[in-house]
Amino acid sequence: MSEWSKDDVITMAHGSGGRAMQQLLDTLFLPLFSNPALDEREDQARLPLSVFNQHGDRLAFTTDSYVIDPIFFPGGDIGKLAVCGTANDLAVSGAQPKYLSCGFILEEGLPLADLEKIVRSMAATARAANIQIVTGDTKVVQRGAADKIFINTAGIGAIPNDIHWGTSEIQPGDKLIVSGTLGDHGATILNLREQLGLEAELTSDCAVLAPLIAPLRNIPGVRALRDATRGGVTAIMHEFANASGCGIDVIEQLLPVKSAVRGICELLGLEPLNFANEGKLVIAVAPEAEQAVLDSLHLHPLGVDAATIGVVTEGKQVRLTGMYGTSRLLDLPHSEPLPRIC
Amino acid sequence: MSEWSKDDVITMAHGSGGRAMQQLLDTLFLPLFSNPALDEREDQARLPLSVFNQHGDRLAFTTDSYVIDPIFFPGGDIGKLAVCGTANDLAVSGAQPKYLSCGFILEEGLPLADLEKIVRSMAATARAANIQIVTGDTKVVQRGAADKIFINTAGIGAIPNDIHWGTSEIQPGDKLIVSGTLGDHGATILNLREQLGLEAELTSDCAVLAPLIAPLRNIPGVRALRDATRGGVTAIMHEFANASGCGIDVIEQLLPVKSAVRGICELLGLEPLNFANEGKLVIAVAPEAEQAVLDSLHLHPLGVDAATIGVVTEGKQVRLTGMYGTSRLLDLPHSEPLPRIC
Structure with a gap:
């Protein structure tokens, strides 16, 4: 060889x-x-x-x-x-x-x-x-x-016998947590394909998340986990909403996004919530579990940027509240900005 | 839909x-x-x-x-x-x-x-x-x-707990059985691709073999099973020989081959033993299990043409004895007659 x-x-x-x-x-x-x-x-x-x-x-x-x-x-x-x-x-x-x-x-x-x-x-x-x-x-x-x-x-x-995580467990009032910065993988591939010239700052987040997830098994109140790949966090929020019959409100200011990724998004008019990740969790947790989950994530190098980004609501809509307090529906896109992202 | x-x-x-x-x-x-x-x-x-x-x-x-x-x-x-x-x-x-x-x-x-x-x-x-x-x-x-x-x-x-079929179980003196006619799938695809015009007589043998295999679990002396797909029976014989350190002698006259498949092989100078199947077993069995295995196979529609085609030997070679008693080495071909056969 x-x-x-x-x-x-x-x-x-x-x-x-x-x-x-x-x-x-x-x-x-x-x-x-x-x-x-x-x-x-x-x-x-x-x-x-x-x-x-x-x-x-x-x-x-x-x-x-x-x-x-x-x-x-x-x-x-x-x-x-x-x-x-x-x-x-x-x-x-x-x-x-x-x-x-x-x-x-x-x-x-x-x-x-x-x-x-x-x-x-x-x-x-x-x-x-x-x-x-x-x-x-x-x-x-x-x-x-x-x-x-x-x-x-x-x-x-x-x-494990006592773990029953699933989208049907999600309830209004639950918090929505992401385990780190959003869109790194999608922005990296887009940058390569379109030769946007931001090579030094962009790296895919591709990683095995099992070590980040394992300690969460000991925290009561974890409802459901997904890794946000193709379709980004938006696709996961729609899955959560559809399966639970609830809605989700996310706050734009709370989204952890690297400045290079934010730059690409602003340049091209794209939404980091729709970008693919390959090493990021979306987690729905009971409000009383929020701090324990964040603390656990922050202890691991893959989770240092973990943040609560929103809340599960009684309504059935997925909404984004922007920088100036205005709220808009976050539709599931018909297709994706990037084919062959994974 | x-x-x-x-x-x-x-x-x-x-x-x-x-x-x-x-x-x-x-x-x-x-x-x-x-x-x-x-x-x-x-x-x-x-x-x-x-x-x-x-x-x-x-x-x-x-x-x-x-x-x-x-x-x-x-x-x-x-x-x-x-x-x-x-x-x-x-x-x-x-x-x-x-x-x-x-x-x-x-x-x-x-x-x-x-x-x-x-x-x-x-x-x-x-x-x-x-x-x-x-x-x-x-x-x-x-x-x-x-x-x-x-x-x-x-x-x-x-x-199942008591089943330990595997190529390492194969011993000299074991019989080699095939569950039916050889090369039907390969000949069907070749006929389609090369438009040889034998449509009516050729059909792939593509089938789930689990019902044919299930009764064999009750017969002591079954050593190893494989389904002979890409590379045909020849590839399986070489796997059996390599894993067991034994050789295999097969008799050309004993090979069950449909006349349409034999026709294609003669026309193109190809060997039915090298042709892909998608519903045929190759089985190594102890001599005392041979008749029980053949009887079991013959009871199922997928096994009516089952036949013993050869024997496991002390030597390390895979050999074919032809119509006139002459024996030759059956090499593992470098490649296959047909790409994208499965």
Whole structure:
């Protein structure tokens, strides 16, 4: 590994059931992802159910495909994103993410050096989060039938017996907390694509949030968590509102937004609440839990900018109160400012 | 649903976190796949661990991405394939497939009528096999950045306590059984792509094999099962040989091959053992289990053509003995005759 020339690229043979594919498994995926279940090399990982039973009474199971463009960006790459995104979708249920599957769709011609960089990034991100990548699949399609690389990950973990976080728990009077600055990932990708020239100040927030979430399990009054990715915080607020039958009022002045992100938004007339994040929680909590949740978040480097941004209301609308006290409906956009953000 | 005009196509907005995506979920995926876990509409399915504990002590977990071209073919479509293929990768461990995730990557411009046909096919195949599709994701990429539709499925199920099928169990003297005719899927796709004009006689064997496998759990002496997809039976024989340190001798005359498939192979100089199947088992069994396994397979419509095709040997080679008694090495091909076969 690591000695690729620029002529070493993915060929159609790497996606066959033949020797070329076997070599790719033996030299790249299996050594980098190595763990007991994967190393058995069966068609499926075989995981002891006792591991899950120790941790809870329900299995959390989720999936996402990642098609982000560009595949490398400040703060991460498509591989790191594919581990973080799915781990976070497990963690927001209260589960400890344990195992991931990964399915690669590779375009013929993808440099092997790029693939290795992505696979190393997945392996490092998973290892740091104590997650094992236990089963996988690789397909190759002809040049032009896909764009470089798409990755799907599915994940499983156990939800502790006493945790029942969910959008149906949300009640009027609950506070809405975000775990940090909004829109960093979306602004970073937009800046790259549109060459706005703000490189130094913008980094994706792509991170596994499980360590930030774990202490929240001990705080009574946590109602529901989501990670605000595609569609941003606005999409989550609409999910919360729809599922609970409540409304949400947020205060523009309370939104934590980095100045570089705010600059891009003002430049382009965009709303940071609609921008994608890849390492930010939206949390609905009972009023009496608000301070404990904020204190817990502030203790972790990923949560230093955590802030209450609004409140759950009796009405069914999602509203934003602006700098001058005027309030307006925050509609769920028909589409997003940016395709292929994740 | 079902009233699409040809102008109703997937747009970039369907892949955003916004309203268009919500509508696609509400009108297509959620009603067709409906089940308790999916209907909760959380970011992850929440499945009672008691369901798995009832059935076994290990969790089987697997994934595959499906990129087949064309997406509709005699005997199936990419959706049916995405359910069957992953269900089969679970079932060959002895597990009962229970839950699937699905991740769609859609090309802008895909007709909604095609998507609905595929989703209906997935729903019907899963329902017939008593499998629930409990979590999912949809991404859309620009025209030309993917080819129509790619689907990833990941699956989970419990492996019964007393089942320990695996390639490391294989021993010299074991018999090699296939559950039916070889190469039907590969020949069907080749015929379509190359327009060989044999339409009437060729159909993919795409099927969920769990009902064929279930009775084998009661037969002592079953060593290892695989479904022979990409790379065909040849790839499986090499996996069996590598994992067990044994060799395999197969007899050409014993191979069950339909005459239309044999015709295509002779026409193009191809080997049916290398052709993909999507509903065929390769089973290594102790000699004393051979008859019981064949009898069990023959009782099921999917196993009527089951046959012993060879034997596990002390040597490390995979060999084919031909019509006239001459024996030759059966190499693992470098690549496959057909890209995007599954």
